[in-house]
Amino acid sequence: MNPRLNKKVVIVTGAADGIGQAIAELFCQEGALVCVADVNEALGVKVAAELVAKGGKAIFVKTDVANIESVQNMVKITVETLGKPNILINNAGIIYQNNSPLNTTQAQWDKSFNVNLDGMWHCCKEVLPFMQAAGEGSIVNIGSVHSFKIVPNHFPYAVTKHAIIGLTKNLAVEFGEHNIRVNALCPGMVETPAAFRWFEESGDPVAARKALGDIHPLRRNAACKEIAYPALFLASDESSFMTGQSMIVDGGRSVVYHL
Numbered sequence: 476m477n478p479r480l481n482k483k484v485v486i487v488t489g490a491a492d493g494i495g496q497a498i499a500e501l502f503c504q505e506g507a508l509v510c511v512a513d514v515n516e517a518l519g520v521k522v523a524a525e526l527v528a529k530g531g532k533a534i535f536v537k538t539d540v541a542n543i544e545s546v547q548n549m550v551k552i553t554v555e556t557l558g559k560p561n562i563l564i565n566n567a568g569i570i571y572q573n574n575s576p577l578n579t580t581q582a583q584w585d586k587s588f589n590v591n592l593d594g595m596w597h598c599c600k601e602v603l604p605f606m607q608a609a610g611e612g613s614i615v616n617i618g619s620v621h622s623f624k625i626v627p628n629h630f631p632y633a634v635t636k637h638a639i640i641g642l643t644k645n646l647a648v649e650f651g652e653h654n655i656r657v658n659a660l661c662p663g664m665v666e667t668p669a670a671f672r673w674f675e676e677s678g679d680p681v682a683a684r685k686a687l688g689d690i691h692p693l694r695r696n697a698a699c700k701e702i703a704y705p706a707l708f709l710a711s712d713e714s715s716f717m718t719g720q721s722m723i724v725d726g727g728r729s730v731v732y733h734l
């Protein structure tokens with residue numbers, strides 16, 4: 476069987492850890508040439524080296540998506556090393572736990588928008604000209620169940636995640652005529668290494684994990700790979716008539732009114 480992303484050049488932001496790492500790994504397995512773009516140099520170098528050791532073609536470029544010059548540098552290195560980007564996975568994102576609106580500092584508000592929203596736009600802005608010239612491209616913006624519903628005390632995460640749905644729809648409409656598709660992928664609770672650290676810190680990791688899992692009709696949280704496969708579908712030609720959409724992958728969490 477042919478690999479599903481044969482020689483496609485893919486940028487995955489926030490790929491040094493969690494969901495982004497799983498996407499980078501799956502995409503490499505499917506024949507993509509992957510740029511691991513992350514602000515965490517130590518982890519990013521390690522992840523890219525592991526991908527190469529497993530037979531993948533990958534590079535790491537230290538990138539702060541909140542900084543447009545840093546994104547421009549990352550795209551330049553990607554083009555020079557791997558080729559012109561065909562696919563962008565806008566995955567880098569941050570969340571503040573236990574944050575009520577009036578306790579949110581201006582710095583937290585600014586950082587949330589700089590990384591979660593500006594970061595996605597910076598990357599789109601830099602790859603879109605290449606996609607336009609090629610007459611094709613696929614962009615996947617990682618949203619969340621917080622893109623549609625509000626979970627109290629995570630302010631302003633949901634505000635930023637709602638906003639990226641607007642960015643997704645707007646770019647889908649503007650760039651559809653160039654055969655560039657822009658979709659959002661919206662996970663429920665995903666068990667990243669950070670989530671496991673958070674379970675540990677709670678004092679009762681088994682109970683903490685179960686409590687979160689029980690919110691979902693499937694009675695468990697997602698594994699990172701369960702988000703990477705839908706990302707592969709949205710990135711690849713298998714979803715060639717889909718654009719401007721939000722795919723919710725949340726174990727049924729968003730359809731529950733009251734359990």
Ligand SMILES: NC(=O)c1ccc[n+]([C@@H]2O[C@H](COP(=O)([O-])OP(=O)(O)OC[C@H]3O[C@@H](n4cnc5c(N)ncnc54)[C@H](O)[C@@H]3O)[C@@H](O)[C@H]2O)c1
Nearest residue numbers: 489491492493494513514515539540566567568619664665
């Ligand atoms: N984990 C979940 O339950 C969950 C659920 C829904 C949506 N999401 C979304 O999925 C995405 C990935 O989440 P995760 O849980 O894997 O996160 P994570 O914290 O495990 O990994 C995020 C990665 O992004 C990188 N990063 C942070 N700021 C950056 C910046 N300014 N520039 C470049 N890289 C940066 C980090 O270094 C890290 O490697 C995020 O957009 C998040 O909002 C996560």
